[in-house]
Amino acid sequence: MMKNKLTIAVDFDGTCVTHEYPDTGKDIGAAPVLKELAEAGHRLILWTMRSGKELARAADWFTDNGIPLHGVNTNPTQCKWTQSPKAYANIYIDDAALGCPLVSNPALSDKPYVNWEAVGRMLEEILSGNKLIGHTALKENA
Numbered sequence: 001m002m003k004n005k006l007t008i009a010v011d012f013d014g015t016c017v018t019h020e021y022p023d024t025g026k027d028i029g030a031a032p033v034l035k036e037l038a039e040a041g042h043r044l045i046l047w048t049m050r051s052g053k054e055l056a057r058a059a060d061w062f063t064d065n066g067i068p069l070h071g072v073n074t075n076p077t078q079c080k081w082t083q084s085p086k087a088y089a090n091i092y093i094d095d096a097a098l099g100c101p102l103v104s105n106p107a108l109s110d111k112p113y114v115n116w117e118a119v120g121r122m123l124e125e126i127l128s129g130n131k132l133i134g135h136t137a138l139k140e141n142a
Helices: 030-039 052-064 116-127
Strands: 007-010 043-046 091-093
Touching: 007 030, 030 043, 030 116, 043 052, 091 116
Parallel strands: 007 043, 007 091
Antiparallel strands: none
16 A cells, blocks of 8 residues: 555546536445545545535535545645645546546436546555556655
8 A cells, every 4th residue: 555645636516426516416426435535544625616605515515425625626735835726636536537437327417427436446556556647656745
């Protein structure tokens, strides 16, 4: 298992829940995976286009599922080394991201959403050190 703890930015609509904006969508299996990551010491950032009360609903979803957030649309530790508004993370999980595994189930949603079973397997490979991702080689800057 990796010694470094990762910072993981997670989109909300279509990623944690089905697309139901401005409401909170249906369960798609994100909570158990995200909770396990947080319990292992990885830092989660809610990374979403939501704002105002819709953003509060998304943050409440994390609280209601017992998933602590390191930040909301920001990485609070990056101000030590940059003033960029882009939230720094080692991994970004987003239904719109290239390569993010999606699934379709018309009975649940009319839009595809993240396949958390596949994401869980991908994260296990990354966290076990069997797979490297991106340019960071999983080293935390902050």
